[in-house]
Amino acid sequence: MGTTSREDFREILRLVRPGSRVLEIGCGEGGLLELLASEKGVDGRGLEISAAGVSACLARGLAVVQGDADGDLADYPADAFDYAILSQTLQQMRDPRRVLTELLRIAERAIVSVPNFGHWRVRWSLVVGGRMPVTRDLPDPWWSTANIHLCTLRDFTDLCADLGVRIEASAALTQGRPARQMEPSRLMENLRAEQALFLLSRPGQRTADSRGAAAVGDLFDR
Amino acid sequence: MRFGPDQPLRLDSRARLGGLEIAYRTYGQLNADRSNAVLVCHALTGDQHCAGEHPTTGKPGWWNRVVGPGLPLDPDKLFIICSNVIGGCMGSTGPASLNPETGKVYGLNFPVITIADMVRAQAMLVDALGVETLFAVVGGSMGGMQVLQWAADYPERLFSAVCIASAPRHSAQNIAFHEVGRQAIMADPDWRAGAYAEQGARPEKGLAVARMGAHITYLSESALQRKFGRELQRDGLSWGFDADFQVESYLRHQGAAFVDRFDANSYLYITRALDYFDLAQGHGGVLANAFALARNVRFCVLSFTSDWLYPTPESRMIVKALNAAAARVSFVEIETDKGHDAFFLDEPVFHGALRGFLDSAAAARGL
Numbered sequence: 232m233g234t235t236s237r238e239d240f241r242e243i244l245r246l247v248r249p250g251s252r253v254l255e256i257g258c259g260e261g262g263l264l265e266l267l268a269s270e271k272g273v274d275g276r277g278l279e280i281s282a283a284g285v286s287a288c289l290a291r292g293l294a295v296v297q298g299d300a301d302g303d304l305a306d307y308p309a310d311a312f313d314y315a316i317l318s319q320t321l322q323q324m325r326d327p328r329r330v331l332t333e334l335l336r337i338a339e340r341a342i343v344s345v346p347n348f349g350h351w352r353v354r355w356s357l358v359v360g361g362r363m364p365v366t367r368d369l370p371d372p373w374w375s376t377a378n379i380h381l382c383t384l385r386d387f388t389d390l391c392a393d394l395g396v397r398i399e400a401s402a403a404l405t406q407g408r409p410a411r412q413m414e415p416s417r418l419m420e421n422l423r424a425e426q427a428l429f430l431l432s433r434p435g436q437r438t439a440d441s442r443g444a445a446a447v448g449d450l451f452d453r
Numbered sequence: 454m455r456f457g458p459d460q461p462l463r464l465d466s467r468a469r470l471g472g473l474e475i476a477y478r479t480y481g482q483l484n485a486d487r488s489n490a491v492l493v494c495h496a497l498t499g500d501q502h503c504a505g506e507h508p509t510t511g512k513p514g515w516w517n518r519v520v521g522p523g524l525p526l527d528p529d530k531l532f533i534i535c536s537n538v539i540g541g542c543m544g545s546t547g548p549a550s551l552n553p554e555t556g557k558v559y560g561l562n563f564p565v566i567t568i569a570d571m572v573r574a575q576a577m578l579v580d581a582l583g584v585e586t587l588f589a590v591v592g593g594s595m596g597g598m599q600v601l602q603w604a605a606d607y608p609e610r611l612f613s614a615v616c617i618a619s620a621p622r623h624s625a626q627n628i629a630f631h632e633v634g635r636q637a638i639m640a641d642p643d644w645r646a647g648a649y650a651e652q653g654a655r656p657e658k659g660l661a662v663a664r665m666g667a668h669i670t671y672l673s674e675s676a677l678q679r680k681f682g683r684e685l686q687r688d689g690l691s692w693g694f695d696a697d698f699q700v701e702s703y704l705r706h707q708g709a710a711f712v713d714r715f716d717a718n719s720y721l722y723i724t725r726a727l728d729y730f731d732l733a734q735g736h737g738g739v740l741a742n743a744f745a746l747a748r749n750v751r752f753c754v755l756s757f758t759s760d761w762l763y764p765t766p767e768s769r770m771i772v773k774a775l776n777a778a779a780a781r782v783s784f785v786e787i788e789t790d791k792g793h794d795a796f797f798l799d800e801p802v803f804h805g806a807l808r809g810f811l812d813s814a815a816a817a818r819g820l
Contacts, residue, residue, distance in 0.1 A: 276781075282785050282786060282787065282788060282802065282806075285783065285784070285785045285806070286785060286802065286805055286806045286809055287809075288783070289753065289783055289785070289806055289809035289810045289813065290805075290808075290809030290810075290812070290813060291809075291813065292813030292814070292816065292817060293783070293813075294751070294781045294782060294783050295783050295784075296772055296776070296782060296783060296784040297784050297785050297786055298769075298784075306769075306772070306773040306776055306777075307776055307777075308776070308777045308779075311776070311779060
């Protein structure tokens with residue numbers, strides 16, 4: 232989705248531990264999975280809704296199943312993966328809360344990115360223009376957008392708190408610029424981040440002794 | 454390929470089949486490190502002639518859109534093996550063969566066989582051809598069931614597996630349609646309790662009706678409507694029971710052409726093998742257990758939207774089990790209105806997906 236996807240990819244590549252098992256939900260034509268395999272030696276699997284996307288993935292030698300996150304995540308056994316990646320599609324799910332729970336059932340960690348509905352441009356459009364915002368990250372008008380469950384950074388961190396999901400790392404993504412580490416609960420970030428990417432782990436999971444900690448360290452040490 | 458009396462085929466029914474004959478055809482050459490062998494598994498009424506000209510009918514092979522130079526299974530690159538299943542009637546040992554113990558045609562004395570028996574016979578053939586591991590085992594419909602059985606019984610001998618328009622077990626509806634076909638054959642007075650060969654008869658009427666009924670399940674309502682609608686054979690109705698409608702005439706033709714090339718008892722035995730197929734059953738009722746040792750096999754599962762014989766949920770059941778077994782599986786549902794038989798037909802998206810999977814697997818295999 233849009234040109235930020237490359238920054239998105241770069242950030243995800245940084246977060247994922249080499250040699251890990253990854254499920255990408257909504258993997259499209261497999262660009263990220265291919266990068267993860269070639270640069271991180273990841274054993275990657277994909278779930279993709281379009282037959283054309285899956286066919287493109289097959290031609291790249293990727294293992295991808297046609298299906299959708301709303302219905303088919305239940306088919307995966309618990310703890311099958313180290314990471315479940317859901318890039319910029321949580322807001323398109325019928326039941327994002329359940330999807331988030333499912334991601335962390337299937338995988339030890341989830342990497343999730345969402346557009347921030349609290350961004351100042353979005354607020355400006357709504358407050359001053361009196362219209363549903365159409366921005367770089369939300370390019371479609373209300374009547375054709377696939378985004379049915381938009382949230383702000385605060386909404387997202389509230390949901391994580393509610394589910395007991397631990398946010399191990401978060402980064403703000405703004406088009407064309409490298410990802411920037413941030414503290415998602417800060418009010419300022421809720422105004423300035425166009426998109427946010429989160430590394431999440433299960434309730435009660437300890438960061439200090441977990442294998443993902445190294446990846447988080449990498450993120451902050453840049 | 455004939456196997457001596459010292460190499461009988463052990464059957465699931467505990468019977469043994471001695472003097473086994475397996476009719477097969479190969480395309481291409483086995484490479485020096487024997488890594489490019491592919492086994493193509495045929496469907497219920499198929500045979501070993503998947504490509505090239507069929508020696509009996511003179512028609513092109515049943516998979517001439519998939520097997521051939523420049524096609525997804527290319528004999529310029531791969532060594533392709535296709536054998537007639539046991540129980541069949543195109544040269545492999547079946548109910549029309551001579552029983553070596555009596556010197557007479559088996560007829561109903563032929564033991565009931567299973568998909569696993571067919572696969573065990575294929576493994577003997579593959580051994581005899583000097584192939585240890587197969588680069589791929591590929592098949593649609595009943596062929597897809599053989600692919601799944603290979604993955605369950607010989608996972609260490611497979612690099613990749615392609616299961617098309619198939620199912621992990623026969624459903625009640627599948628068994629029901631087969632029973633109608635079998636009853637049609639057995640109701641034909643010329644069936645002679647299975648002993649028609651000795652008595653110089655052929656249950657052609659019954660076999661044709663069985664084929665007509667089954668053929669409907671291979672198509673789809675919209676394909677039949679598109680192809681025939683309510684079009685008539687001649688101007689006006691006959692006010693009788695001639696084939697007024699084009700669809701009737703088409704089905705009659707399908708039935709008549711089928712009896713020329715197929716044996717009625719083979720039809721009984723092979724449909725029985727399909728009905729008995731339930732891959733989970735031998736694995737504690739859990740399909741995923743069947744694939745427990747197949748984690749390293751690259752699987753590709755393909756289904757067709759309008760296939761109501763083995764509809765997409767059947768393929769999804771396979772995919773779910775493979776996922777649960779942590780196997781490496783890909784799955785695509787191909788959009789088409791051509792029904793179950795779409796895997797024989799001109800379906801560019803299907804062929805594209807198949808080619809993509811096989812080419813990337815070949816690259817991973819160093820072919």
